[in-house]
Amino acid sequence: MSERKQGTPRIHTKTATRVTRKATIALARKFSELEAKFDKQVNKGLDNKPLERKLKNLGNDLKAFKDEYFKILNNTELDPASIALINELEDIIIKKSIDYVRLEDQALPQQASTSRVKVIKKEIRSIELPMEDLPIDKVKQIFDKIVIVDQENYVFVINTTSRPLEKESLKKVAEMNPLLESRCKAKNKGIEFVNWKIILL
Numbered sequence: 001m002s003e004r005k006q007g008t009p010r011i012h013t014k015t016a017t018r019v020t021r022k023a024t025i026a027l028a029r030k031f032s033e034l035e036a037k038f039d040k041q042v043n044k045g046l047d048n049k050p051l052e053r054k055l056k057n058l059g060n061d062l063k064a065f066k067d068e069y070f071k072i073l074n075n076t077e078l079d080p081a082s083i084a085l086i087n088e089l090e091d092i093i094i095k096k097s098i099d100y101v102r103l104e105d106q107a108l109p110q111q112a113s114t115s116r117v118k119v120i121k122k123e124i125r126s127i128e129l130p131m132e133d134l135p136i137d138k139v140k141q142i143f144d145k146i147v148i149v150d151q152e153n154y155v156f157v158i159n160t161t162s163r164p165l166e167k168e169s170l171k172k173v174a175e176m177n178p179l180l181e182s183r184c185k186a187k188n189k190g191i192e193f194v195n196w197k198i199i200l201l
Contacts, residue, residue, distance in 0.1 A: 014187040015194060019145065019154050021134045022184040023196050027142070028127035030180060035121075038179060040201045042117055055103050062096045065089055076130050113161050120158060144201075149174045151188065154196040165201060173199055 025032075069089040072082050088200040144159035147170055153171045159165050181197035 005053070015191075016146070016148075016154075017134060017150075018187055019184060019194050019196050020139060020143075020156075021190045022182070023154075023156050023180075023198060024081070024127065024134070024139055024142070026182055026196060028124055028129055029126050030132070031121075031124050034179060036199070041177075041179065042113075048199065049191075051103070051106060057104060058100050060168060062093065062100060064103050065093050065096060069093060070142050092115065116162050117160050120160065124130050145170060152186075152194055155194065156193060157201075158198065160200050169201060173201070176201075 008141070031038075044166045069086065072078070072086055072089070075082065078086070115198055120142055123138050125136065127138060142158060145157040147155040147157060149155060153174065155176075157165065157173055158179070176199045178197035178199050181195070183193045183195045186194045188191060
C-alpha cells in the first residue's frame with residue numbers, strides 16, 4: 001500500500017501510523033463539507049458526458065432504423081424496391097449495433113469507476129469518531145497508496161478509477177491539488193511535523 005520515493009530514508013512505523021490515523025480522522029470528520037469538492041474532482045477525471053451523449057444518439061438512430069425495417073417487413077406485399085431497402089437497412093442495423101456494443105465497452109470502465117467511488121464514500125462515512133484504533137481494512141478501501149515523498153511529506157492517494165495506479169502517475173502526486181491537507185506532530189527524532197495531503201487520482 002505504501003510507496004516510498006527512491007532515495008528517501010526509511011520512515012518510522014510509529015510516524016506512518018500516526019499520520020495515517022490523523023489523515024483518516026480528518027477526512028471522516030470533514031467529509032460532509034468536502035463531498036461537493038470530492039464529486040467535482042471525480043467528475044472532472046471521468047468526464048463521461050460526451051460518451052453518454054454518443055451512446056444515447058447512437059441508440060436513437062438504431063431504434064429509428066429498426067422501426068423502419070419492421071414497418072416495411074410487416075407489409076404483406078413486398079416489391080423489389082422494398083426488398084432492396086430491407087437488405088440495406090439490415091446492413092445499417094448490423095453496423096450500428098456493432099458500433100453501439102463497442103461504445104458500451106468504452107463506457108464500462110467509467111461505470112466501474114462510479115461504483116468504486118460509491119464504495120469509497122461509504123467507507124469514509126462509516127468511520128466512527130472518535131476513532132480509537134486505526135481501522136486498517138477501511139484505510140485500505142479508502143487509500144490506494146500512501147506516497148512518502150520524504151520524512152516530512154506524506155501523500156494519501158484515493159484511486160477513484162477501476163484501474164491499478166501506474167508508477168508514472170504516482171510521481172506527480174506531490175504537486176497535485178489536494179482534497180484535504182494538514183500536518184501533525186512526528187514521532188521520529190529530528191522531525192517536528194509531518195505535512196500530509198489527500199489527493200484523488
